[in-house]
């Protein structure tokens with residue numbers, strides 16, 4: 055099917071409109087009109103070829119809210135008119151142990167990215183949500199629960215699930231003591247979700263100036279990580295710390311904050327870290343762990359949880375043709391806390 059998107063044709067040119075073909079729908083495919091698409095930091099890295107493996111032309115976007123316009127003959131869960139969502143992956147092998155457990159993000163054969171992946175049948179390069187239409191197999195389509203604000207929900211599909219998943223893995227609940235490092239797209243969702251689960255949430259920040267924002271998002275406290283006295287006082291005070299900072303930094307100052315068996319979980323694209331000191335890890339049985347997005351079942355659970363608790367990202371709506379400016383602002387962390395593209399602004 056013919057459609058249009060915003061693509062980059064090389065790493066050093068801005069994104070611009072591109073007409074292209076989506077693959078012909080198969081029997082198990084859902085065809086949707088994209089209504090909103092969130093702007094993730096990965097989109098920017100992909101467009102700029104920061105990881106060195108971008109295939110051009112590239113269309114980013116993996117926080118997608120849409121409306122079903124057509125379904126294949128084998129599709130049973132969705133019909134035209136349904137509001138649906140697609141996140142960071144659009145396929146996986148479906149038969150390995152991880153896929154069978156509903157952990158498709160950990161598929162042994164590798165999941166297929168919403169962009170930057172390759173269709174498992176046609177081997178075509180996948181193109182993301184900065185576009186008018188999308189074709190995805192039914193198993194990777196989520197249902198948008200009634201009552202969830204469509205315009206604001208998009209960032210749940212990457213920022214939301216990336217922070218929800220570790221909160222669930224480490225059994226965060228009423229009274230859990232959760233720390234959040236970094237207050238960007240991911241961090242602000244970690245605060246809202248952990249607080250929605252009943253946790254006592256502390257934002258860890260290098261400066262005290264984010265205290266007001268942290269409280270507005272639902273955090274109970276702000277701990278200034280550059281204040282040695284405050285840090286010493288907070289020792290052994292956390293069950294889980296979610297580190298969302300996407301650039302290289304030292305993890306060592308945070309380790310003594312964890313209580314026995316506590317975990318520091320990294321969800322940002324952080325690359326190498328400075329040499330970790332193993333002493334607090336061994337003596338306090340503390341752990342450093344990583345976590346990607348969640349599986350499809352858990353992503354649906356997260357959407358349902360957010361609808362039930364009325365948890366939504368703080369977003370700034372933009373038009374499709376404002377994306378290059380939005381990328382510039384995102385590079386300066388000048389966004390509260392996520393851009394969302396209103397796809398009605400992209401005319402066919």
Ligand SMILES: [Zn+2]
Nearest residue numbers: 094095096212
């Ligand atoms: Zn993302």
Ligand SMILES: [Zn+2]
Nearest residue numbers: 147150153161
């Ligand atoms: Zn698999």
